[in-house]
Amino acid sequence: MTGDQRHSIGIFSRDGETNYKWLINLLRTGMFQSVVEVILPIYVSSNSRSFTTGLSQSSFAIVYHTKTRGRLNIANVTDSLYDEELKDLSDHLGRSNVVVLLDDVEDGSDSNMRRILEEQRLDSYATEVILISEQEKESAGLSGSDPSFSQSPISAQMHDAYNSLYHKLLTLKDTIRNAPHSNAAHRYSSSSESSYGGRRTAPVPSVVTSTGGFRYPDDSSVRSSQRAGSDLRSDEERNLISENGSRNPNGSLNPTGSLNPTGSFPMPQINNNEQGKGKRNWRKDKVLWIIGGLIILLLVVLIIVLSVAL
Incomplete structure (x- = not known):
């Protein structure tokens, strides 16, 4: 992502918005101001239209799930909750534009994150899996009904938890910053059918006309016009x-x-050989004229001398 390009962040979840109010408030802080343009809470349900509408408006997706629901069953396990949604998000936004955030876990360590990542093969759909514990949120003032991010640990005893949370937030920010900002989301219109829930996904058109009449060419058309040696x-x-x-x-x-x-128009060309030959002829004629003039002058002088002598 370059310069002033910021992402429209879609938070996709089967949980209510109140569960991740802390995340919304956090993304609105100055820490994320340079990478976040707008935040879109999107409730995932059996209504495919709400999902496809949210997808069409997002350029980066955070799949949010809280452990308070019981299990961390995200994908590729029994009773998993986001199999089709994760696949759709990855297909249309790109894997590098998808993050899974698991909240309220007892163990937010990297080793636990890697275990979940491997067991559920989440790296097939998302570029990062982030685990947040209740203690980490509490250390930064992100718990309760009115969460507000604290710039320092709320107590000395929570210093380690705060550092752990801050490191994860930096990871999230860097992931959003480095995510490609493309028109892929706009090519997935709200009228398309989602592939999840057994419904077929409508094909993405190669060129889409926006409300302003601008046409977005797809990558294949650009490549064909720029192919090597064309x-x-x-x-x-x-x-x-x-x-x-x-x-x-x-x-x-x-x-x-x-x-x-x-x-x-074409410029006339002069043959160098002919040009040199002409110069030499002109010089020769000039010498002959000089010699002839001297001879005539001598003859005139001679005639005058003879006339005087006689």
Whole structure:
């Protein structure tokens, strides 16, 4: 992601918004201001329209699940809750634009995160899996009905928990910053059918017209126009160039095959040999005229001398 590009963050969950109010408030703080443009809470239910609408408006997705529901059954396990949703998010936004956040866990360690990642194969759909414990949230003031992120641990005893949480938040921020910002989300319109729940996903069109009339070309059309060695001239023009000459830098044809600096009409060319020959002939004629003049002058002088003598 470059410069001033920020993401529309969709938080997809089967839990109510009150469960992750702390996350919404956190994403609105100055810590995430440079990478987050808008936050979209999206409730995942059997209503496919709400999911596809949320997907069409998001450029980055956080799948939120709390342990208070009982089990961390996200995907690829018995009674998993987000199999199809994760697949759709990964397919349409890209794996690097999807994060799974598991809240209220007893063990938020990296080893527990890796265990869940491997058991449920979540790395097939998401670039990061983040575990947040209740103690970590409490250390930063993110618990309760009015969570507000604290810039320091609320107590000295929670210093380690706070450091752990802060490291995970930096990981989330860096993941959002590095996620590609593309038009993939816009190509998945709200009228499309979701593939989850046994419904078929409508194909993504290669070109989509926005409300302003701008057309987004797909990657294949761009690649075809930029393929290596491609020549966008017509066949007739290529034949003309090969038979009569080359193209000058400004686009006009030069029948002689040389570059025409003016870009308009061909410049007449002078043969260097003929030019040199002409100069030599002119010099020779000049010498002959001088010699002839001297001879005439001598004859005149001689006639005058003879006339005086006689």
